[in-house]
Amino acid sequence: MSTLTQNDIEIATRAADNFTRLYYSTYDSPTRVDDLPNFYRANSALTWNGRPFEGVEGVRELVSGIPATKHEVQSFDCHPIPGSQPPSLLVTVSGIVTHGKGPAGNPANTPRHTVEGHPRVFSQTFVLAPDPNAPPTKSGEVAKYYITADALRFVG
Secondary structure: OOOOOOOHHHHHHHHHHHHHHHHHHHHHOOOHHHHHHHHHEEEEEEOOOOOOEEHHHHHHHHHHOOEEEEEEEEOOOOEEEEEOOOOEEEEEEEEEEEOOOOOOOOOOOOOOOOOOOOOOEEEEEEEEEOOOOOOOOOOOOOOEEEEEEEEEOOOO
């Protein structure tokens, strides 16, 4: 097994920061049904609050079936996984997501645990792999990644 250098960890952290910003801004955009699946591949696995989806079409099915979102990322952490260069990444994210128009946009009798309208705390874990189809990166440059596995859970 290869060992990780401080440089590997710094590059991985930058990659995770870039990924997190881009992923959630894409997820919250009006074009998410078309754009979010680009983060995945045909063999990617996604589990959304216990429901499994597979590949690009599974992601498209999920996002087309839920209301618009607004994510507020509160923290993320990244751990490079040794064994490849650049290494795969384990990224954990926590934050708050609101589906739909938020509490003010819902009727007063909307149930508290409905997906739409109420802010929900979430935890999401990604395994990112270097994209073999991306152009090669130079030393010190952030590699291009795609999502091989993604698991989201509501925390409350």
